[in-house]
Amino acid sequence: MIGVFAQQAERHGFKVIISTGDKDMAQLVNDNIMLENTMTNTRMDSRGVFDKFGVTPEQIVDYLALIGDSADNIPGIPKVGPKTARKWLAQYGTIDNLVASAHEITGKIGDNLRDNLQQLALSKQLATIKCDLELPYSIDDLKQQPMNVAGLKSLLSELGFTSWLKILGNTTATPAAVVSIPVADQQPKDAAETIDIIYETILTEQQLDHWLEQLEQAELFAFDTETTSLIYSKALIVGVSFAVTAGKAAYVPLAHDYPGVPDQLDRTTVLEKLRPLLENPAKAKLGQNLKYDSHVLANHGIHLRGIAHDTMLASYVLNSTATKHNMDDLAKYYLGVDTLHYEDVTGKGAKQIPFQAVSIEQAEPYAAEDADITLRLHQVLGAKLAEIPSLQQLYSSMEIPLIAVLTRIEANGVLVDTAMLAQHSMELASSINALEQQAHDLAGQSFNLGSPKQVQEILYDKQKLPVLKKTPTGQPSTDESVLQELALSYPLPKLLLDHRSLSKLKSTYTDKLPQQINDKTGRIHTSYHQAVAATGRLSSSDPNLQNIPIRSEEGRKIRQAFIAPDGYKIVAADYSQIELRIMAHLSADAGLLKAFNEGLDVHKATAAEVFSVALDQVSNDMRRSAKAINFGLIYGMSAFGLAQQLGLPRNQAQSYIDLYFSRYPGAKQYMDTIREQAKEQGYVETLFGRRLYLPEINSRNAARRQYAERTAINAPMQGTAADIIKRAMLTTDNWLLETQPDAKMIMQVHDELVFECAIDQVESCTVQIRALMASAATLSVPLIVDMGVGNNWDEAH
Template sequence: MMYFTEKSLILVDGSSYLYRAYHACPRLTTDSGFPTGAMYGMLNMLRSLLLKYQHSHVAVVFDAPGKTFRDALFIEYKSHRPIMPYELQIQLEPLQEIIKSLGLPLLVIPGVEADDVIGTLALEAEKLGQTVLISTDDKDMAQLVSQNINIINSIDNRMMGPQEVFEKYGIPSSLIIDLLALVGDTSDNIPGVAGVGKKSAQALLQGLGGIQVIYKNLDKVASLPFRGSKNIALKLEKNKGMAFLSYELATIKTDVQLSLTSNQLTYTTPTLSYLLELLKKYEFNQWLSHLENKTWWRWHCKAWHIIEKRIIIEKEREDKKGAINTFEPTTYLDILDKVTFSTWIENIKNSKYCAFYIETDSLDVFTANIVGLSFSTMLGKAVYLPVSFSKKTSSTQLDGFYILEMLQPVLENMNLVKIGCNLKFYYKILKKYNINLQGLCFDVFLESYVLDSIGNCRDLYILAERWLHYDLAMLTHIVRKKRHKPVCHPVLIGSNNYCAAIHADVTLQLHTKMWTQLEQKRDLKYIFEEIDMPLVPVLSRIEQNGVLIDKKFLSEYSKEISSRLTNLELQAHEFAGESFNLFSPKQLQVILFKKHGIKSTKKTPGGDLSTSEEVLSQLSLHYPLAKVILEHRCLSKIQSSYTNKLLRMIHPDTQRVHTSYHQTVTVTGRLSSSNPNLQNIPVRNNEGRRVRKAFVAPQGYSIIVADYSQIELRIMAHFSQDAGLLLAFSKEQDVHCATAAEVFGVDLPVVTKEQRRSAKAINFGLIYGMSAFGLARQLCIGVGEAKIYIDRYFGRYPGVLHYMRNTRKKAAEQGYVSTLHGRRLYLPDINARNGIRRQAAERAAINAPMQGTAADIMKLAMISIDIWLAQQKFPLFRMIMQVHDELVFEVKSHSIAGASMQICALMEGCIHLDVPLRVDIGIGENWDQAH
């Protein structure tokens, strides 16, 4: 990898950044509704990049509007790309104005693309002895890579030099254009050679060389050692003209006539007054904070001076009386001796609250070890205890066992309020050391989530930026953060106290800021205090319980799938008339739509003929090949996502899998899970149900599944107060049958299974905001017929229609909707000019209160059950999973009846609605059997 020096040049593909920022932050707007997501995202991306790498020269390059020379070469070039969205168009000019006012050189050259400008500047700089870094996500740029020109991928921040290009593409950068000429480029609509895939192209380029050499040696192609080489030779000959056209289209120009040289691409003095005006206009408060704190210099400093500058700024901040939101390393203390430790413990015992942070060497609770603890009881002050359990512990460090022994009374004191981030993990990790963490009152991740569930609520850096206007990204220059273990920069502090203690300090400051807001919103305060925080230890216990897995059954099923996949592959090759890669959409497109002449029903966003599951499902009704491919995909997903993955996740000591539940991922309040994701195991097909058979009860126990029956429809009845729905539920009628009788105009006793299925789709579809078009697709009927069904439904349940209209109106007025308990879902797009985004927000406005209320009811039920279990001397059962609307339990086989009654009573009685809650109980030896 090349070394960055004072003469380094950074070239930013502005157009690439722009679209990525737009799709990453589409919802941000000013108070007046002007969209700013792309602007905000791109500015932060730029700033992060320019702080990270040493450089003296820089330029941001955008595509110019209008056609280029490539459009003249090939009329279809980029023709499939949609027009730039209006919300993005109007952000472009102000974004470029902000970039220029920051003093960054900005280039927009008509008639050529940004790639060509970048290519020209990169080669010119290389000739002048400069090293060049190109920041882009465009794979075409790999053709420019050399020892002195590297690429950094703007998506994953991976650096690519010559070696990395070869490892990724199997060829040197000098042959990237040839690769694109052969395989084409769907993003730019470069055609390539029909029938030549990536592997064939690599074999050609590795065996013969570039396309000039290949076409001079077509007779040698057939003898190359890869499958189908004879056919490839014919395809090359047939598509020679297209190959050379593609080569010309893919080649980046490096001789663009520019009015300045790479040596002139240096920073200019920022236009601070204009910059301030723009930042205020577009409400970029964090950037305004940078200016007010005189930190705008960071754009101009060289990377190796950042730390020295940081120290100067810290001193300036210390001199400001009444200054808040500052970091003062001198107030952070390492505790390395018993006297100081004892003094501090007495101090914390006299405190009302304590923010703390646990540093571990892994995020896997079963393998993680505590390596450090930091605590804060006062804003701006914190202590750090390095922890080691080694017998060779340094004489300048306290023994880890001694530390935890002394801390145990503090951590288990339920009257001492604990403040943290990710307290569920802390609870579990301390359990390993026989410490029962008590007084869990405030988790700042949950506080942020309750205040606004949109956005990342699980990253301390993001929360510090959002709530405190701290630039913790700067700490990456002081704290070079590895995956889980930070290492401090010795120039500034010389020890670990600053790195670890800052987390405790920031946690306390975040809580102080957010709790002030929560106290002003009684409904949100209730959600936090009565639902989300009490659930933390409950989830921790469920995760620790885990669920037993029948390893032998799962292993045998995985082997069976492998055999079936092999047979399906052979069938597919037979139907296709040739061998091909079933996992390759491109090869499948050729087989289905070109060779077999099947008419595609849909295109991908990139303009290719789609081979999605939806398309294959439609084609499978008439074409055996599509049916085989569909079955192959289903089995392959089951094997990779579940059978094989679950086998790897079985804990060797417990023979169980221990999922992790997340409270701050979904915007509606529903729980999610990972490692493994239990929410996505299919239940409607036989393969998914067979996976569930591997989730078993231990000897002498049974599995109980307790499932809330039609809970979201019951919540709709409560919200809408529709007389028909209220009556149906109060009489314990089958609501789907009742709906079918009304919609299809038949008596209740003669409703067919098909009519009930359609009514079920209508019931649930409408509360998800489904349109007549969506219902027609789901029921395979005409749109007109679907509209008749919907009209009949609302004629039967007018209160539902009234509720939906009022909800949309209220959401548009206040910008959010609420659950029964007051949890809010903000809807930034509810008044968007873009119809698609606005309609999606309207659908969310209707569904979110139901889904969020159902989630809150489930959480309250889990809390009630956990409290009841804690009161039992010999509990009858224990919770092992929560999936969608169901709870799963392990119960002693002789206690099934009593356990079932108690579970039903607790789940149905955790809340009162205007319709009764009902829980269906299933019992079996495994999860599937109990379902």
């Protein structure tokens, strides 16, 4: 139909754009028809087709017929790839000419062609977009007509499209006005209910007292802050908003600053009036990303307690991948409401103004809407969570309590040695310069190692390295995966990878970390994110502590700069091989259970099983291979991937995998079972009920389906590990609060918790931390916690 309408439109004199990333559509391209890939923001005309595929649009069908396409079940000619297809079509022009000259093609590839001539005609038929369909519509029927609102509302109501019905309503809240908008409803109804939106700006003591009475009487109220900065450690309050019933909210401006700004209530006075409510643990509060608001209030000496609900976390627990978990996306997804965005009131780019410079008239509908939408989202998300008790339990007993724990860890911060970082930065600069010189020597000329275009010219035009992958614009790729594969055979790509790695460490850590030190505390305060990683893991930013490499010398030097203050030590507690232990528990494989329960080196034990040797006969290479198999299989690694990692032929890697599964049949059975469960129910679960939905698990696209299958195998293990360390953080934080040792939790990285502990309490703290972490979950194998102590993070690991 796309082909039919494209050609019809062309005949009517239109210039046609087909929005697609599908290579099959390239056969439709001509002077009047082009393709646009909105994912890469690129357009492709006839010249673009040739640049990308090496053939003209008229040759695309023949090209696809020769190379085949497994996703579309086009068989093609065995062993014929793009390079051979381009060569033949350049020489013979068409498949028909190629077939007529098939006897001229020599070698095995010629035999393949001649043996498959019959299916070549079928391949061409399958690759051809049929543009002579007789359709009951013409291009004239597709012209946009004025909207039939009454008919559209009737149809949407009949079909239960309540979100689209809401879009037909008025969803814009006006300052100091009442408008009717549809209420969010997840059930089809004959017509959308409406509520009155009443937003109020509080400028007098009388108004404030009236609202304080409502907040006191409410079982739950939504609370939000507007601030001077997105960086929590620097942010100060510009205003606060709250809501107690859907559609009714208030904004209290406190620090707006612009010419002609009206009188506002005193910030200190208002915050003191709010303090008893905000610090009362029995008074339930609701918010969107309340960890940020907790920090902001703490900057004003108020310690937020009584966090009962957080809509960001409710959405994340309900379905981590259905939508982004910021308020604007949640409002659109669950309520069908287009909210006012931050940029709508502050502007964008260089012209953006701070929130304190926004007029109160503009700030009110934005700020009050935040509290109102949060409350309405809670009503929808709370009902959905209540329908799934396991998720409700996870939300209320793990994610919500963790807000306070992470707030404390972030506030604690970590001390860094700036002199050590400066020294390491100089060393990295020297190493980077040396690598640049080596690369120039290998290339035979100077070039910019950071320029993909120049790297591309050196690797492919000058050194004639094989092109393994192309960019969306048809250029040879220089991305990391390509360079890694090329580095197995060629020295220059290896140098480029080393250069990129060191340059990233220098720019991200040794140069930037000193700039991230807080002026008041003298420490670095990262931000932990609960609602980013799909499997439940925490992530961090500014700085990202999860990405500091531990195996390289350069990475360890960065960790050495994370230091303990005088009189203290860094204590690091790390779960040993936790995901493999979870695999043993989930699969109940006798061999894996035996290895862990007897305290064996599991990689050595695996090597002994796979290579059929005694434990004391396992060589270092055998153990290395077994470790790659152990970790690779829980991440769904294929024989091809294992072969690449170990530098082996693919058939040998496959034999290792086959041997592994023959020795650990429970692991294979678990993987097969979890894949089938995922296909049947559309999701997988951790031991604690966290779900990861897999919408592509039954996809007809093989690559997407296989990725979902690999995720189905790994997510229960990675997600359970994430849940376990969160449980450990909760119990450890509770111990720190109750017993008040001279110690504090300062970092969480992957499967590791890091503490600062007074030197005279290191021994007792180590014993207690190990015991708490080891008891965070009960598995059929022991949870082992490796402890380390040092003057810096590297020493303690």
